[in-house]
Amino acid sequence: xxxRLLVSMVLIALVIGLFSSVGLGAGKVVTMWSFADNNxxxxxxxxxxxxxxxxxxLKIEQVPQNAFVQRLQxxxxxxxxxxxxxxxxxxxxxxxxxxxxxxxxxxLNKYVAKxxxxxxxxxxxxxxxxxxxxxxxxxxxxxxxxxxxxxTLWKSVGVDMEKINTWDEFFVAAQKLSAEKKDGKxxxxxxxxxxxxNGTMFMIxxxxxxxxxxxKGNPTxxxxxxxxxxxxxxxxYKTGTMCSWDWGNFAALLNNGTLASYCTPDWWxxxxxxxxxxxxxxxxxxxxxxxxxxxxxxASWGGSFLAIxxxxxxxxxxxLYKIMEYMQYxxxxxxxxxxxxxxxxxxxxxxxxxxxxxxxxxxxxQKLGELQVQMAKEMxxxxxxxxxxxxxxxxxxxxxxIQAGKLSVDAGLxxxxxxxxKRVTK
Amino acid sequence: MGGTTTTDSKFKWSKLTSxxxxxxxxxxxxLLIIFNFYPFIxxxxxxxxxxxxINPGEFIxxxxxxxxxFADDKFIVSVIHSFQYAIGALVTQIPVAFVLAYVLNNIxxxxxxxxxASFFVPCLINGVVIALVxxxxxxxxxxxxxxxxxLLHLPNQTNWLGESSLSIVIxxxxxxxxxxxxxMVYFLANLQSIDPAIYEVAKLDGAxxxxxxxxxxxxxxxxxxxxVMVTSAIGALQLFDLxxxxxxxxxxxxxxxxxxxxxxxxxxxxxxxxxxxFASAAGWLVFCIxxxxxxxxxxxxxxxxxxx
Numbered sequence: 001x002x003x004r005l006l007v008s009m010v011l012i013a014l015v016i017g018l019f020s021s022v023g024l025g026a027g028k029v030v031t032m033w034s035f036a037d038n039n040x041x042x043x044x045x046x047x048x049x050x051x052x053x054x055x056x057x058l059k060i061e062q063v064p065q066n067a068f069v070q071r072l073q074x075x076x077x078x079x080x081x082x083x084x085x086x087x088x089x090x091x092x093x094x095x096x097x098x099x100x101x102x103x104x105x106x107x108l109n110k111y112v113a114k115x116x117x118x119x120x121x122x123x124x125x126x127x128x129x130x131x132x133x134x135x136x137x138x139x140x141x142x143x144x145x146x147x148x149x150x151x152t153l154w155k156s157v158g159v160d161m162e163k164i165n166t167w168d169e170f171f172v173a174a175q176k177l178s179a180e181k182k183d184g185k186x187x188x189x190x191x192x193x194x195x196x197x198n199g200t201m202f203m204i205x206x207x208x209x210x211x212x213x214x215x216k217g218n219p220t221x222x223x224x225x226x227x228x229x230x231x232x233x234x235x236x237y238k239t240g241t242m243c244s245w246d247w248g249n250f251a252a253l254l255n256n257g258t259l260a261s262y263c264t265p266d267w268w269x270x271x272x273x274x275x276x277x278x279x280x281x282x283x284x285x286x287x288x289x290x291x292x293x294x295x296x297x298x299a300s301w302g303g304s305f306l307a308i309x310x311x312x313x314x315x316x317x318x319x320l321y322k323i324m325e326y327m328q329y330x331x332x333x334x335x336x337x338x339x340x341x342x343x344x345x346x347x348x349x350x351x352x353x354x355x356x357x358x359x360x361x362x363x364x365x366q367k368l369g370e371l372q373v374q375m376a377k378e379m380x381x382x383x384x385x386x387x388x389x390x391x392x393x394x395x396x397x398x399x400x401x402i403q404a405g406k407l408s409v410d411a412g413l414x415x416x417x418x419x420x421x422k423r424v425t426k
Numbered sequence: 427m428g429g430t431t432t433t434d435s436k437f438k439w440s441k442l443t444s445x446x447x448x449x450x451x452x453x454x455x456x457l458l459i460i461f462n463f464y465p466f467i468x469x470x471x472x473x474x475x476x477x478x479x480i481n482p483g484e485f486i487x488x489x490x491x492x493x494x495x496f497a498d499d500k501f502i503v504s505v506i507h508s509f510q511y512a513i514g515a516l517v518t519q520i521p522v523a524f525v526l527a528y529v530l531n532n533i534x535x536x537x538x539x540x541x542x543a544s545f546f547v548p549c550l551i552n553g554v555v556i557a558l559v560x561x562x563x564x565x566x567x568x569x570x571x572x573x574x575x576x577l578l579h580l581p582n583q584t585n586w587l588g589e590s591s592l593s594i595v596i597x598x599x600x601x602x603x604x605x606x607x608x609x610m611v612y613f614l615a616n617l618q619s620i621d622p623a624i625y626e627v628a629k630l631d632g633a634x635x636x637x638x639x640x641x642x643x644x645x646x647x648x649x650x651x652x653x654v655m656v657t658s659a660i661g662a663l664q665l666f667d668l669x670x671x672x673x674x675x676x677x678x679x680x681x682x683x684x685x686x687x688x689x690x691x692x693x694x695x696x697x698x699x700x701x702x703x704f705a706s707a708a709g710w711l712v713f714c715i716x717x718x719x720x721x722x723x724x725x726x727x728x729x730x731x732x733x734x
Contacts, residue, residue, distance in 0.1 A: 070696040076480040077702070094698070102479045183576040184583070185567060195588075195674040243567040244674075253568075310480070390698045393677055400588040400680030407681075415681075423699065 029057045030323065033072070034087035035065035036304055038267075038341050039140060046333060054323050065089055072104060072309075082311035084320055087140070090128055090303040097386050098132030098217060105307035106314075107134035111321040117329045117347065124379030125346045129305050131386065132217075137305030138328045139346040141266070144375035145203045145299045146368070147288050148272050149261035150254070152281040153177065153188055161261070166290045167204060167236070174241035177260055186240065188260050192253075193237065194245035196396030199301070201233055203263045206299035206380050207291040212395070212420075217385030219420035221395065221413045229291075231409050234402065257281065263288060265301045266343050266372055276362035285363045287375060298375035344372045351376070391420040473706035483703050490707035501708060503682075504690040505715070507594060511686060512662035514598035519606045520654060524647075526606070527613030528639070542614065545607030553604075557671035560600045561587065587672065593679035597668050605661075609654045616650035617643070652727040656720050663716050664688055687712045 034040050043050075043060050051058050061083070063071055069092050075082050086105065088095065095104035112118040112135050122142055129137035147161075154161050157176040164170050174190030181187065193200050197212075210225030220226070236242070246253060253259040255275040264271070269285075276283050287297035306324045308317050328334075334345035335355050344356070356369035395416045402412040473490055477483030494501050526545060530538050548556070563570050564586035576582035586592060620643065628638050644651075666688040669678045678685035685693075691712065695705030 073480060073696060073700065073702075077477075077482065094700070097479070101481075104480055183573075185576070189567070196677075198675055244565055246565070246568055248562070249568065393675070393698075396675045397677040397680065397682050400585075400677075401590060404585060404588050404590075404680065406590065 027055060027057060029059055030054075030085065030320065031059045031061065031081075031083045032085040032087065033061050033063045033068070033083040034304075035063055035068050035089055035092075036087060037062075038343070039087060039304060042333075042337055042340070043327065046327070050323065050327060053326065054319070056323070065092070068092055069095055076104060076309065076311055079311070083309055084312050084316075085306055085324060086309055087304050087306050090305070091389055093128065093384075094389055096129060096131045096134075096136045098134065100134055102386075103131070103134075103136060104309060105136050106310050106312065106317060107136060108138070108307070108321060109133070109135055111318065112138075115325060117325055117349075120348045121329075121346045122348060122376055122379055124300070124381050125303070127381055127384060128303065129307075131384065137307040138324050140304045140306065140328055141302075141343045142346045142372075142376040142379065143265035143267060143300040143303050144344060144372045144379060145263050145265050145288060145301060146269075146285050146371055146375060147261060148264055148269060148283060148285050148363075150257065150259075150275075150281045151284040153257055153260045161284065162286065164289050166293060167288075170289050171236045171239050171241060175239055178239075178241045186243075188257060189243040190241040190260055191243075192245040192250070192259060192262055193242040196399035197392045198396065199245045200242070200263050202392075203265075203288070203299040203301050204233070204291060205229060206382055207288060207296045209295060209380060211383040212391055213383050213385040213388060215383060217387065218424055219387065219391050219417055221391070221417040221420065222410075227409060227413055230402070230413065234409060237403065251275065255280075263299075267302055267341075269342060269368070272362060283363055285360075285366055285368055285371060287371065296378055296380040298378050298380070300379060338369070344369070344376055346376075348376075387420060387423040390423055391416075394419040394423075469706045469709060472703055473710050475703045477701075477703040477706075479700045486703070490704045491711065493704065494708045494711055500682075500685070500690060501711075504685050504687050507684060508663050508665070508686040510594045511597055511601075511665060512659055514594065515601050515605070515662045516655060516658055518598060518602050519609055519658065520651070522602070523606045523609035523654070524613050524651075526610045527617055528643070530610070530614055531617045542607075542611060545610050547607070548604045549608035551604070553667035554671050556600060556604055557668050560596075561672055561674070564596060587674065588680055590680040590683035593673070593684035597665070597672065597684055600668060600672065601662075601665075605658070609658065612650050612654050613647065616647050620646050648727065652724065655727065656723050659719055659723060660716055663712070663719065666692065687715075 032043070034043065040060060040062055043058075047058050047060065050056075068088055072083070072086065072088075072095065097103040100107050118138070121139060125139040125142050126135060129135060129139065149161050151161065154173070154177065157173075157179070159173040159176060161173075164173060170190070177188050177190055178186035191200050194202075197205060205226075208225060208229045210223065210229050212219060212221055212226060214220050243253075243259065250259070250262075251271045251274045254262075254272055255278055257280075262268075262271070272283050275281060288299070290297060306328055308320045308324070312320060329345070329347045329349075331347075331350055334347055334350055335353055337343055337345055338355055344351075350356075351373045356373050357367055358369060359365040360368040362368075395413075397419075398407060398412040398416045401407040402409055407415070472483070474485055474487060475483035476486050476490075530541055533541075562568075566572065566583065566585045566588070569586070571586065572582040572584060575584075586596060624642055624646075625638060628642055633641070663686075665686050669684040669686055669689050670676055670692075673679045673684060678689050687708075691705045691708045693699075694701045694708065
């Protein structure tokens with residue numbers, strides 16, 4: 001009798017254990033870390049719906065972007081209070097690795113392979129979270145880049161920006177714009193630059209099709225195409241038509257006419273709002289000029305992704321994937337995402353919606369959404385790899401030396417290549 | 427019955443009161459153990475492993491230490507940058523802080539308070555904020571320094587933060603603005619504690635003001651000099667916020683010209699390779715460097731001698 005009781009108890013315990021380990025279990029707390037203010041507003045607005053749909057309690061924590069990786073690393077090494085889902089910014093892709101044993105988050109290959117929604121995500125965007133054969137994250141956005149320009153100012157120096165085809169033509173025209181000087185400095189600048197492969201240089205670089213890593217993830221900074229781009233960029237820089245990228249005063253510089261145009265992903269377009277509202281200048285928007293005719297007319301900059309951390313038990317991953325997919329790609333929600341934040345979802349299914357075809361009063365009624373959708377379809381591919389963002393840093397450290405004329409382009413790229421190569425072996 | 431209870435409770439109370447000092451220091455000691463000793467020991471343990479990413483790693487002996495010292499030239503370059511900065515900071519801040527304190531000590535009390543507060547305020551501002559403010563001041567097109575130079579019809583297109591030769595100099599300048607007032611307050615407090623009778627006697631003996639300064643004030647201020655020099659050197663060798671935040675894109679200046687020791691550790695642990703074991707080894711080496719420098723300073727300045 002005692003034996004039978006013992007066997008039944010063990011069986012009951014096994015059944016309970018089995019069921020509790022298959023899914024998340026009713027009312028389970030799912031902890032999510034995010035760095036992004038905008039996105040958190042969206043997640044909180046949808047929190048009740050997500051909780052109800054998946055029968056979970058969603059705990060959203062904001063972690064500062066510049067401490068995100070450090071905190072995640074420390075928490076995961078410690079093994080306590082780890083988040084289940086993380087939303088990180090693209091520059092923190094260091095948490096990914098072609099070798100899944102080294103990544104902070106779990107590969108999603110088996111889930112995305114079965115997902116109909118994921119097949120609609122722009123491949124150029126997925127490329128940013130594909131390391132080796134592993135896809136680690138669900139993109140939140142596409143961030144197609146367009147050119148916003150002050151039509152009044154450009155026309156005042158006889159330049160019709162709509163007729164500019166290439167960046168070479170742009171910088172020739174830019175010299176007319178920056179010809180007017182005060183205290184020896186141009187009164188108007190054509191573009192802002194951000195000290196290396198960041199901001200404008202990073203965006204135009206994607207248009208060139210040149211790469212800094214080969215398909216195996218090794219640095220190739222000295223390849224002819226990239227070298228040619230850096231050389232060309234330096235020629236443009238020396239025209240004196242670019243000013244420093246001033247994050248804090250960007251909108252003010254547009255408003256007072258100091259800055260006459262800027263390449264911008266969807267999340268930065270709103271910098272023009274104050275100036276457009278002031279009404280002194282007419283602003284317009286267009287695709288980026290070509291680097292070479294027939295090439296790409298856009299790029300992307302910035303972005304965030306959702307992923308499951310490795311602290312989550314494998315049995316719980318499938319359910320968490322469903323939650324993440326719902327958060328990122330629920331059709332009605334992504335439409336309101338565009339309405340609220342101006343960020344184009346990477347989910348091509350919804351791009352035909354009327355919300356992306358609205359006339360934008362900031363640009364004299366031009367349809368910004370339509371242009372962004374078109375650009376998202378033309379997104380160039382960038383070869384990514386484990387050392388990508390560190391290699392960018394290596395380049396940026398030499399860039400200022402090249403810019404100051406202390407290093408030739410060749411010498412700067414040689415140094416960058418040597419620094420980046422050391423990373424591959426570590 | 428009641429009498430026994432009273433005796434018992436008195437006994438217990440007296441026993442308890444003998445532990446009172448320990449209760450008072452317990453909170454501090456607890457925090458010290460958690461936030462100082464534990465990381466210290468944990469850091470030492472991890473420095474002997476190949477811990478990387480989120481993996482705790484395996485024991486590899488002193489391989490990390492050997493690699494930091496002999497296989498990675500960046501460490502030596504970072505040591506050089508740190509020393510350039512530390513020496514620059516000490517040489518500029520301490521004499522000026524002393525002169526300011528000396529001047530303030532000899533002016534009317536009404537102005538002294540206001541001036542002392544004005545000089546002291548910069549050290550209360552967060553280092554990151556200071557770095558961002560100075561990044562704007564040193565900006566190429568829109569920076570106030572270039573604007574001011576333009577007013578004087580001087581070259582006004584210098585890319586201050588893009589000149590590798592200026593990186594350390596700019597950090598020294600920013601640090602001078604931030605910390606000189608802080609040191610001055612120490613010197614001023616020490617100056618005010620010197621017995622005026624000593625000066626009276628010197629005056630009666632006909633000593634010149636310069637001789638009084640050199641032979642009375644300076645020797646009597648040795649404890650303040652020692653304290654300021656040792657703590658400044660430690661602070662300078664632990665510099666982190668300025669190199670990270672002052673230069674665009676977090677690259678520690680053009681060509682890594684301002685990468686000092688702590689940014690070097692930070693890069694390896696949290697920003698690039700996630701080599702926590704390697705970074706811990708580098709951290710221990712930095713600790714040793716700072717300890718040696720501090721001991722040398724204390725010996726050189728004579729602190730800790732029997733006559734102190």
